[in-house]
Amino acid sequence: MQKVTDNVYTDTTLRGCNPSVVVTSDGVVVIDPGQLPTKVVELRTFAEERGPIRFVINTEHHVDHIFGNYFFRGTGTVIANKGVDDNFMVVGPDLDPYEYAKEAVPTDDPEGAAIFPERDVYERDMNRPQVVFTGDVTLRVGEHVFELIHTPGHTPGQVAVYVPQERAVFTGDTVFSECQTWLMSSDVDGWLAALDRIAELDFDYLIPGHGPVTDKAYLEVQRSNLLDWVGAVAAAVAKGWSRRETMERVSFAERYPVDVGQGYMMNHIQTLNAAALWDKLSGTR
Ligand SMILES: [Zn+2]
Numbered sequence: 001m002q003k004v005t006d007n008v009y010t011d012t013t014l015r016g017c018n019p020s021v022v023v024t025s026d027g028v029v030v031i032d033p034g035q036l037p038t039k040v041v042e043l044r045t046f047a048e049e050r051g052p053i054r055f056v057i058n059t060e061h062h063v064d065h066i067f068g069n070y071f072f073r074g075t076g077t078v079i080a081n082k083g084v085d086d087n088f089m090v091v092g093p094d095l096d097p098y099e100y101a102k103e104a105v106p107t108d109d110p111e112g113a114a115i116f117p118e119r120d121v122y123e124r125d126m127n128r129p130q131v132v133f134t135g136d137v138t139l140r141v142g143e144h145v146f147e148l149i150h151t152p153g154h155t156p157g158q159v160a161v162y163v164p165q166e167r168a169v170f171t172g173d174t175v176f177s178e179c180q181t182w183l184m185s186s187d188v189d190g191w192l193a194a195l196d197r198i199a200e201l202d203f204d205y206l207i208p209g210h211g212p213v214t215d216k217a218y219l220e221v222q223r224s225n226l227l228d229w230v231g232a233v234a235a236a237v238a239k240g241w242s243r244r245e246t247m248e249r250v251s252f253a254e255r256y257p258v259d260v261g262q263g264y265m266m267n268h269i270q271t272l273n274a275a276a277l278w279d280k281l282s283g284t285r
Pocket residue numbers: 016017062064065173209210
């Protein structure tokens with residue numbers, strides 16, 4: 001684990017999100033346990049060595065942020081916004097989250113196969129949020145305050161976790177630091193508002209959902225990345241490009257690599273982002 005401050009740890013080297021830990025005088029708070037089985041178990045051990053686990057926070061419902069809850073069952077209280085709970089491991093037309101979690105194991109965590117649960121076992125014990133909230137919520141743990149700020153955009157249940165004592169904010173996937181941004185079914189206007197909301201906070205350390213730890217200035221970089229995508233697809237729509245032409249011709253693949261372990265998804269991300277924006281901006285969906 002990378003030590004960010006005296007009490008904040010994260011791991012930006014894994015496939016999937018950046019799982020993180022905050023140590024307080026009265027136990028530990030885990031933010032997004034991650035998805036790779038042996039890595040999640042290591043994270044749990046790391047956390048328990050520093051105190052009882054008080055809370056496990058999920059910043060969004062995507063599988064890389066929630067799958068590891070299974071390995072934290074029987075520890076701290078799992079807490080998330082209602083938007084996370086509503087979408088928790090819901091199988092969509094394009095993605096079965098259980099299969100997507102399973103798919104990563106042979107390549108990224110072969111030893112994890114031995115402890116990867118069968119689907120029926122997982123579904124029984126997935127450890128979904130026990131506390132579900134709307135809007136914002138504040139947790140007090142020991143001397144620390146955790147402000148869970150609802151920042152919908154990337155997903156409907158997105159939260160940022162602000163820990164003023166550590167001058168740190170965990171943005172979840174509202175920030176993809178120096179790696180490709182997954183727009184998927186995002187609400188980009190909401191996402192831009194989320195960046196504004198985070199910019200109002202007073203902090204030095206920005207722990208993103210993916211990519212290296214960064215700082216407040218990166219909020220503007222993320223904003224530009226979103227606006228560049230929207231601008232390029234809006235221009236394509238204005239020129240009368242079809243959905244297919246837009247998917248083939250609009251790409252920001254040169255700008256960043258894909259986050260750890262998913263380089264093979266580059267073309268998928270580009271075409272998915274372009275298609276999703278084309279659907280919105282052309283008014284056809
Ligand atoms: Zn993510």
